[in-house]
Amino acid sequence: MFVALTNLQIGSSDCDNLQDTCPAVPPKTQTIFINGLPCKNPANVTAQDFKTDELSNPGTADIFGASIKIVGAAEFSGLNTLGLSIGRTGIDRDGLDNFHYHPRATEMIFVSKGALIAGFIDTKNQIFQKYLRVGDVFVFPKGLFHFSLSHGFEDATFFSVFNSQNPGLVSLNPTYFDHTLESIEKLKRRIVSLSKLEVPDSSPELERIYS
Secondary structure, three states, X not given: OHHHHHXXXXXXXXXXXXXXXXXXXXHHHOOOXXXXXXXXXXXXXXXXXXXXXXXXXXXXXXXXXXXXXXXXXXXXXXHOOOOOEEEEEEEOOOOEEEEEEOOOOOEEEEEEEOOEEEEXXXXXXXXXXXXXXXXXXXXXXXXXXXXXXXXXOOOEEEEEEEOOOOOOOEEXXXXXXXXXXXXXXXXXXXXXXXXXXXXXXXXXXXXXXXX
């Protein structure tokens, strides 16, 4: 899954590495602080530094029914200096991965389960969104607000690759806007209406979810 994504040659937004590998010292044991993470002693580097099971399970769901888990060099030491991080997002049926952006990275997603509507808004307030199924890939450009709405009959899951070892995440805090059930449903219906031409023939039944 991730081999296919990384072979698409995501350009690194971080500094180029100056050596083959540089597994990170765990942040809790750092004694110096630099722009990035210091390397482990090369004599202590093992194959385990380049393996992780962090994405085996989803994260904790928020009030919109989405769970976002991002794994960077701090959690997966082998990523240090490689300019990459990975993520997993799960969205409940009829759930929303609310508007957010990553200030230091472009995100490429691969849909592994369900169906969803994914999109982003550029600096001219133009919206670009597509209906995605299992196996589809979509890109969210660096620094632009984006979202994903589960739009099928089951939960949706997608995996991500970021071109930074620390992409960051800035989201619209629910305390800053009306996040009542009614307002959230209105937002979902608006997203669905913008994708009406792309939704499959079964869309009338799907649209009743939002009516």
